[in-house]
Amino acid sequence: SLKVKAGDIVKVGMEIGRCGNTGYSAQPHIHLQVQERPQLGSETTFFYLNGCKNRKQELLVRKNLDDGMAVESVLPSRRRKRQFGFILDDFFIYSVSANQAKITKVMIRVKMSRDGAFYFYSPGTEDKLFFGIENEIFFFYSLEGDPGSLLASLFLALPKVPLSRDKDLSWREILPDDLLCGKRRMRLFLKSFNHDLGRTSGEYRFIGTDEISGVIATDKGAIKTYVLLDSKKGIREITIERNGATSSMKLEG
DSSP: OBSOOTTOOOOTTOOOBOOBOOTTOSSOBOOOOOBSSSSTTOOBOOOOBOSEEETTOBEESSBOOOTTOOEEEOOBOHHHHHHTOOOTTOEEEEEEEETTEEEEEEEEEEEEOTTSOEEEEOTTSOOEEEEEEETTEEEEEEEESOTTSHHHHHHHHOSEEEOBOOTTOEEEEEEOHHHHHOOOHHHHHHHTTOTTTTOEEEEEEEOSSSEEEEEEEETTEEEEEEEEEOSSSSEEEEEEEETTEEEEEEEOO
16 A cells, blocks of 8 residues: 655655555565666666665665566664764874784874865874765765874774664675775776776674674685774774784773
């Protein structure tokens, strides 16, 4: 049964209908179809689904479903939204360590650019890490500055996270080339002919209420990441294991 009528404006998350069975159907089911025009028989157009997961607990983002695929909704979390609800001039102070030896303290502050984009900024540097929220997902999308910086490590460990209360949810993310190898001109030139050349992706998973583990496969070996979210807001701890070395940043206070 429909919950909307022709001319209504619909938004993400709205209930537009209820599923049941009619005619000779053996069980409740639903047909999804998007048409170019409202007339019966109009040509259909491509669409994709967001905010769902498969039976393996893998997050599906802009996914075109295959025949026989079973999916279910990812449940949004108000608590998770508060954890990533950063506002202008929020700041966090971290202790940075390498192989358990404390190196320094670093502040990360939330700033806003002239075009309204929010980013993390580390005072005393030119580094900026831009972030946003879309379709119940928090994500980093651009790093300006040093690819070896603390903000780059943050990007590497948590490029995106579903704002969901689903346990054991996992997801995959393609990482920017310059995040791992710097801006190597030859590599970027070759990728202009083959976009899949040297493509690096990370696989991430909730392993606890506020814990996320990640594995990034590179041509120099695997990089392992661990993230502990703060129970109220932000990120409490990040650990990265790479080439036999361990670096970490922990929130103070």
